Amino acid sequence: MLSVSEAFSLVLNHSLVVSAESIPLTQAAGRVLREPLVADRDLPPFDRVSMDGIAIQYRAFANGQRRFPIIGTQFAGQPAQTLTNETACLEVMTGAMLPAGADAVIRYEDIQMVEGTAEIRLETIQLGQNIHHRAVDRKQNEELVPAGVRLGPAEMAVAASVGKTSVLVSKPPRIALISTGDELVDVSESPKPYQIRRSNTYLLQTVLQTTGAETALFHLPDDPLAMETELKTILADYDALVLSGGVSAGKADFVPTVMAKLGVNQVFHQVAQRPGKPFWFGASDTGKVAFGLPGNPVSTFLCAYRYLVPWLKGSIGLPVLPPSVAQLAQVVSFPPKLTYFLPVSLSVNPEGVWQAKPLPGSGSADYANLLHCNGFMELPPERSEFNESEAFPVYTFR
Ligand SMILES: Nc1nc2c(c(=O)[nH]1)N[C@H]1C(S)=C(S)[C@@H](COP(=O)(O)OP(=O)(O)OC[C@H]3O[C@@H](n4cnc5c(N)ncnc54)[C@H](O)[C@@H]3O)O[C@H]1N2
Ligand code: MOO
Numbered sequence: 001m002l003s004v005s006e007a008f009s010l011v012l013n014h015s016l017v018v019s020a021e022s023i024p025l026t027q028a029a030g031r032v033l034r035e036p037l038v039a040d041r042d043l044p045p046f047d048r049v050s051m052d053g054i055a056i057q058y059r060a061f062a063n064g065q066r067r068f069p070i071i072g073t074q075f076a077g078q079p080a081q082t083l084t085n086e087t088a089c090l091e092v093m094t095g096a097m098l099p100a101g102a103d104a105v106i107r108y109e110d111i112q113m114v115e116g117t118a119e120i121r122l123e124t125i126q127l128g129q130n131i132h133h134r135a136v137d138r139k140q141n142e143e144l145v146p147a148g149v150r151l152g153p154a155e156m157a158v159a160a161s162v163g164k165t166s167v168l169v170s171k172p173p174r175i176a177l178i179s180t181g182d183e184l185v186d187v188s189e190s191p192k193p194y195q196i197r198r199s200n201t202y203l204l205q206t207v208l209q210t211t212g213a214e215t216a217l218f219h220l221p222d223d224p225l226a227m228e229t230e231l232k233t234i235l236a237d238y239d240a241l242v243l244s245g246g247v248s249a250g251k252a253d254f255v256p257t258v259m260a261k262l263g264v265n266q267v268f269h270q271v272a273q274r275p276g277k278p279f280w281f282g283a284s285d286t287g288k289v290a291f292g293l294p295g296n297p298v299s300t301f302l303c304a305y306r307y308l309v310p311w312l313k314g315s316i317g318l319p320v321l322p323p324s325v326a327q328l329a330q331v332v333s334f335p336p337k338l339t340y341f342l343p344v345s346l347s348v349n350p351e352g353v354w355q356a357k358p359l360p361g362s363g364s365a366d367y368a369n370l371l372h373c374n375g376f377m378e379l380p381p382e383r384s385e386f387n388e389s390e391a392f393p394v395y396t397f398r
């Protein structure tokens with residue numbers, strides 16, 4: 001049986017081909033850039049006054065002068081004036097161009113205004129003080145943001161400042177989230193004694209919210225012909241399918257055979273892990289990808305975080321980051337030769353180290369247990385005893 005890392009590599013090898021689209025900047029927050037953002041001018045584009053006050057020539061102050069006649073005012077949003085008299089000053093406002101001939105700005109707080117003159121009340125000043133010099137932040141034509149970065153607040157501010165009215169971003173992949181099973185009824189229905197309400201597609205939709213994918217929910221019965229008909233349409237309309245249920249050894253587990261009939265070939269079936277051992281994964285020659293996640297809700301949940309989310313991030317051009325690491329807060333025993341994804345509650349101890357408190361719950365159908373957890377700790381298959389304070393990777397979900 002495949003190991004978790006082998007299965008993960010195979011999943012990442014089948015990334016979606018996500019096309020790019022140009023959209024207005026006003027709609028681009030949260031999307032992934034597909035072009036670099038380049039400085040169209042120096043940043044800042046001119047010597048910018050950074051404090052309200054007066055602009056003088058430093059040499060006059062260095063020569064002992066303290067009282068400067070005010071010969072005008074330089075506001076922001078105006079072309080630069082000139083300090084025509086090197087022993088005079090201009091009042092200047094934050095954001096204004098530094099007047100030509102001036103090379104130091106003194107704050108209003110450090111001067112006293114007396115009858116049209118400004119008297120500086122400082123012992124020393126620096127050449128160039130309170131001036132945000134042209135190009136100190138970035139130079140014209142410098143790459144400010146590389147492609148493959150999500151447009152957060154800082155990136156949006158930079159995009160606006162370099163005049164990008166529209167930006168090239170990844171198109172959101174269209175993903176169908178499909179529950180399967182005759183025992184499952186809609187959330188609005190009253191289940192009969194042998195039925196339950198379906199929950200996995202709601203779980204999956206919430207997990208994928210952070211990726212910006214477009215999702216739609218479907219439900220299929222345990223009937224191979226009906227499944228085939230409906231899945232054919234869904235396959236044509238969506239880039240990827242995430243199914244839950246119907247992949248283990250039961251007489252009504254039809255997902256792998258139906259997918260194969262539709263040209264979605266098995267890449268693997270079963271991974272040496274708990275939960276989620278019956279995980280099925282396939283891809284078609286036309287570039288469609290399908291995840292057959294095991295139906296037990298904790299298995300669906302774990303597989304979504306461990307495989308689906310990194311796969312989707314990689315596909316849309318975001319970096320796939322390694323998991324964080326935490327210390328086990330108590331001894332854990334797990335004899336099967338499987339990678340064990342242990343539900344944990346994470347907290348930081350007084351030394352600033354992440355601690356993982358095991359909350360195994362009653363098994364992979366116990367989804368209510370996850371309400372108290374915020375991650376899965378990945379314990380390796382070749383060991384059966386895990387000591388307190390040993391560190392292992394954790395996949396967090398809160
Ligand atoms: N003989 C074997 N039986 C089972 C094996 C095995 O290896 N050999 N594996 C077990 C494991 S592990 C899991 S996990 C499950 C996976 O089963 P399936 O993927 O085939 O899923 P189903 O049989 O359709 O359902 C399993 C279970 O999950 C519930 N379920 C399914 N979908 C939803 C949903 N959308 N919302 C809520 N609950 C859902 C379903 O009612 C079943 O209780 O197989 C074991 N068996
Ligand atoms: O994946 Mo199953 O959920 O191990 O029970």
Ligand SMILES: [Mg+2]
Binds near residue numbers: 247249250
């Ligand atoms: Mg089954």
